[in-house]
Amino acid sequence: MITLKYEFNRIEKKWQDRWTQENIYHTPNSSDKPKFYGLVEFPYPSGHGLHVGHARPYTAMDVVARKRRMDGYNVLFPMGYDAFGLPTENFAIQNHIHPAKVTEQNIANFTKQLQMLGYSFDWDRVVDTTDPGYYKWTQWIFLQLFKKGLAYKTSMPVNWCTSCKCVLANEEVVNGGCERCGSEVIRKEKSQWMLKITEYAQRLIDDLDDVDFIERVKTQQKNWIGRSTGAEVTFKTTQGDDLVVYTTRPDTLFGATYMVLSPEHPYINQWKDVLGNWDEVTAYVEAAARKSDFERTELVKEKTGVKLEGVRGINPVNGKEIPIFISDYVLVSYGTGAIMAVPAHDDRDWEFAKKFGCEIIEVVKGGDVEKEAFTLKDDTGIMVNSDFLNGMTVKDAIPVITEWLTKEGIGHQKVNYKLRDWVFSRQRYWGEPIPLVNCEKCGWVALPEEQLPLLLPEVESYEPTDTGESPLAPMTDWVNTTCPCCGGPAKRETDTMPQWAGSSWYFLRYMDPKNTEALASKEALEYWGQVDWYNGGMEHTTLHLLYSRFWHKFLYDIGVVPFAEPYKKRTSHGMILGEGGEKMSKSRGNVVNPNDVIAQYGADTMRMYIMFIGDFEKAAAWSDNAVKGCKRFLDRIWNLAENVAEGDEYSKDNEALVHKTIKKVSDDIENMKFNTGIAALMTLTNQFYDKGVNKAEFKTMLQMISPFAPHMADELWEQFGFEGYASTASWPVYDESKTIASEVTIAVQVGGKLKSTVTVPMGSEEAAVMEIVTADSKIAKLMEGKEIVKVIHVPNKLVNLILKPKA
RNA sequence: GCCGGUGUGAUGAAAUUGGUAGACGUAGCGGACUCAAAAUCCGCCGCUGGCGACAGCGUACCGGUUCGAGUCCGGUCACCGGCACCA
Numbered sequence: 001m002i003t004l005k006y007e008f009n010r011i012e013k014k015w016q017d018r019w020t021q022e023n024i025y026h027t028p029n030s031s032d033k034p035k036f037y038g039l040v041e042f043p044y045p046s047g048h049g050l051h052v053g054h055a056r057p058y059t060a061m062d063v064v065a066r067k068r069r070m071d072g073y074n075v076l077f078p079m080g081y082d083a084f085g086l087p088t089e090n091f092a093i094q095n096h097i098h099p100a101k102v103t104e105q106n107i108a109n110f111t112k113q114l115q116m117l118g119y120s121f122d123w124d125r126v127v128d129t130t131d132p133g134y135y136k137w138t139q140w141i142f143l144q145l146f147k148k149g150l151a152y153k154t155s156m157p158v159n160w161c162t163s164c165k166c167v168l169a170n171e172e173v174v175n176g177g178c179e180r181c182g183s184e185v186i187r188k189e190k191s192q193w194m195l196k197i198t199e200y201a202q203r204l205i206d207d208l209d210d211v212d213f214i215e216r217v218k219t220q221q222k223n224w225i226g227r228s229t230g231a232e233v234t235f236k237t238t239q240g241d242d243l244v245v246y247t248t249r250p251d252t253l254f255g256a257t258y259m260v261l262s263p264e265h266p267y268i269n270q271w272k273d274v275l276g277n278w279d280e281v282t283a284y285v286e287a288a289a290r291k292s293d294f295e296r297t298e299l300v301k302e303k304t305g306v307k308l309e310g311v312r313g314i315n316p317v318n319g320k321e322i323p324i325f326i327s328d329y330v331l332v333s334y335g336t337g338a339i340m341a342v343p344a345h346d347d348r349d350w351e352f353a354k355k356f357g358c359e360i361i362e363v364v365k366g367g368d369v370e371k372e373a374f375t376l377k378d379d380t381g382i383m384v385n386s387d388f389l390n391g392m393t394v395k396d397a398i399p400v401i402t403e404w405l406t407k408e409g410i411g412h413q414k415v416n417y418k419l420r421d422w423v424f425s426r427q428r429y430w431g432e433p434i435p436l437v438n439c440e441k442c443g444w445v446a447l448p449e450e451q452l453p454l455l456l457p458e459v460e461s462y463e464p465t466d467t468g469e470s471p472l473a474p475m476t477d478w479v480n481t482t483c484p485c486c487g488g489p490a491k492r493e494t495d496t497m498p499q500w501a502g503s504s505w506y507f508l509r510y511m512d513p514k515n516t517e518a519l520a521s522k523e524a525l526e527y528w529g530q531v532d533w534y535n536g537g538m539e540h541t542t543l544h545l546l547y548s549r550f551w552h553k554f555l556y557d558i559g560v561v562p563f564a565e566p567y568k569k570r571t572s573h574g575m576i577l578g579e580g581g582e583k584m585s586k587s588r589g590n591v592v593n594p595n596d597v598i599a600q601y602g603a604d605t606m607r608m609y610i611m612f613i614g615d616f617e618k619a620a621a622w623s624d625n626a627v628k629g630c631k632r633f634l635d636r637i638w639n640l641a642e643n644v645a646e647g648d649e650y651s652k653d654n655e656a657l658v659h660k661t662i663k664k665v666s667d668d669i670e671n672m673k674f675n676t677g678i679a680a681l682m683t684l685t686n687q688f689y690d691k692g693v694n695k696a697e698f699k700t701m702l703q704m705i706s707p708f709a710p711h712m713a714d715e716l717w718e719q720f721g722f723e724g725y726a727s728t729a730s731w732p733v734y735d736e737s738k739t740i741a742s743e744v745t746i747a748v749q750v751g752g753k754l755k756s757t758v759t760v761p762m763g764s765e766e767a768a769v770m771e772i773v774t775a776d777s778k779i780a781k782l783m784e785g786k787e788i789v790k791v792i793h794v795p796n797k798l799v800n801l802i803l804k805p806k807a
Numbered sequence: 808g809c810c811g812g813u814g815u816g817a818u819g820a821a822a823u824u825g826g827u828a829g830a831c832g833u834a835g836c837g838g839a840c841u842c843a844a845a846a847u848c849c850g851c852c853g854c855u856g857g858c859g860a861c862a863g864c865g866u867a868c869c870g871g872u873u874c875g876a877g878u879c880c881g882g883u884c885a886c887c888g889g890c891a892c893c894a
């Protein structure tokens with residue numbers, strides 16, 4: 001009945017227009033149907049346009065969303081733009097265009113590209129983080145954090161990207177370089193707005209138990225937060241000041257033979273007058289301050305340090321005086337910035353002790369502490385040289401000593417986290433203004449909510465400054481304002497928020513994107529609740545994903561959202577690599593542009609291929625040839641349409657495989673095993689070529705390919721005169737009992753080795769199977785002169801015969 | 808160093824979780840159609856030996872458990888990702 005050629009360009013345009021006109025993917029905020037909220041990470045609309053890396057997660061979630069829609073869910077599947085950020089700003093600087101203008105053009109381009117791929121987004125819900133109507137609420141959330149004391153300004157050494165001329169959060173420093181541009185990161189003392197994410201550290205760990213995130217995301221977040229349990233112990237000093245250290249091994253206190261302060265420790269200045277080698281000390285402190293993070297953490301280098309002459313610590317367990325050093329292997333930002341060193345049982349301390357000639361005392365039996373530190377993998381070592389701990393295992397000694405320290409008032413149990421507070425200000429133009437003013441009398445004051453959004457002012461130059469000031473700083477008209485509290489003169493904060501601000505809550509805005517009274521209405525927040533399924537990149541695990549969980553918990557605490565966790569389920573996709581397995585990059589010239597693929601093969605082929613390319617969670621290399629294979633598959637389905645026989649029920653030949661395929665494809669979509677789901681559809685198509693296909697079977701096929709190739713499915717659906725659209729049809733159901741064929745081919749093994757196969761009726765008993773097996777010529781031959789010792793029969797799978805020579 | 812992951816044909820990968828290894832797709836080879844090519848359709852396609860029926864080997868490597876191991880256990884190697892002087 002079909003005589004037309006498969007003109008994918010015409011067909012895809014036709015259906016994209018039709019879907020838009022009929023608005024078939026519009027999502028109401030209430031429904032009798034169960035709700036499903038599927039989310040993908042919204043893109044940063046760069047000038048380069050959409051790349052194939054976007055297409056993988058977007059297509060995957062589109063397939064899931066389409067299938068869930070067919071399953072009868074009210075599906076929220078939205079899209080938006082995370083548009084604040086440096087590339088746009090840099091482009092604007094170079095080309096003398098306002099970043100807002102650049103953003104507008106890029107968004108238009110991205111939207112067009114996304115529509116060309118046939119995604120079923122509800123386009124009425126698009127959000128743009130740079131829209132004042134949006135960032136009003138980003139600022140509002142910041143103000144709530146400020147009011148609850150979770151945003152504070154402090155001067156501290158921060159990471160400074162020398163190229164972006166901007167501070168970075170710890171999460172943004174990768175291998176000592178800038179996460180975005182890779183440039184060198186140095187430390188700089190600056191006054192910065194900080195968010196107290198550390199206050200949520202424990203909850204961010206604990207609540208991972210309540211969500212369905214893939215394991216590597218959970219462990220990566222846990223490692224990043226880095227919880228450890230130990231003890232804080234107070235050491236007296238000959239100077240009279242108490243020096244508090246943190247240790248995870250209080251059991252080794254008797255082996256603490258010296259102490260180390262980080263070069264930034266406040267006691268160093270405090271002890272200035274008593275230190276006999278002050279010049280040497282200051283020289284070391286200054287040298288440490290000049291080092292970049294990278295230099296400081298380089299492992300290969302030798303330990304350095306300076307002994308403080310004139311002050312000694314006193315080990316509280318035995319009253320022994322021990323030397324105090326400063327060294328940059330101790331970090332200010334972790335624990336108390338000071339440690340007790342136990343060289344016998346810590347590699348770093350051992351190395352330092354050897355170099356500086358410190359005493360090494362073994363307190364756990366088992367190693368040779370003169371040769372190397374004895375660090376235990378388990379906690380079953382036996383304590384020695386440790387007075388009342390002697391003879392105990394490490395495991396038993398820890399609580400005993402901790403209790404003793406507590407009783408004596410010189411220590412207590414303590415939990416520490418590697419996580420640090422979130423450095424939240426940026427010295428750049430294209431970000432959300434921080435809605436605070438500084439008044440000489442009142443200090444930092446929040447803008448009243450009715451003054452939000454605080455708009456970005458027009459500036460003459462967006463360029464970042466070498467002084468570390470924001471480009472907003474010279475805008476005196478804007479900066480100078482009055483204090484909302486006392487009416488006196490005040491200055492606005494000129495730093496802006498980091499890129500991660502807008503993305504920390506965007507999924508809530510989708511629920512009610514046009515609300516002017518709240519970030520979203522109570523009803524919408526309650527109706528949509530948690531994101532049911534969020535797919536995104538592993539690179540955001542300790543950035544966006546962690547930040548947004550933190551913000552969400554805060555919003556939960558102040559009663560704005562009804563759930564403590566934003567995302568019920570999190571999955572992650574692997575990267576798409578270039579043809580040779582190398583990372584795609586302009587310099588390698590192996591970048592695949594989705595527009596080209598669509599022009600040559602069509603969006604349906606592009607979608608099909610990107611889902612068929614391999615295991616969704618793993619990296620996969622692009623292959624032009626394999627794209628052709630997917631095009632061929634779609635052609636084969638199209639060509640099949642001409643030979644569809646009449647029939648309202650599945651034929652005998654195809655029935656079992658059709659039911660089996662429905663089951664397979666349904667399960668595979670839910671488990672993101674798209675590649676094998678598509679393979680099953682190919683197998684079914686091959687059988688249709690072999691055995692013929694009728695209308696009922698073909699209709700089911702169209703329903704199943706609809707999530708993957710929605711344009712073709714809708715076109716053929718219409719040509720066959722089926723009701724409505726394939727896109728909105730119901731998902732086919734399978735009958736478990738019909739997935740089973742009447743006969744089954746089973747393996748026949750002798751001694752565990754495959755020797756033959758036989759076909760038996762489904763569900764045959766052992767006796768019946770054996771009758772057929774012994775009649776098999778190959779088996780009969782093998783059994784000559786042998787007798788059966790044992791038969792292992794696995795119904796519908798195999799029989800295994802154990803033979804031995806006849807006596 | 809610590810944490811996580813992976814290792815299967817020429818190649819991208821499958822394998823109902825202990826039951827016929829290599830489904831499905833690429834590439835390759837052969838055939839049909841065509842003046843020819845492309846497209847399409849049909850067939851073959853792990854390695855070794857043999858004309859052949861067939862036999863032996865085979866899931867990084869070594870060993871173990873089992874009637875039976877890609878899958879489980881112990882050890883080794885290689886690669887990828889994250890964290891990294893966190894006391």
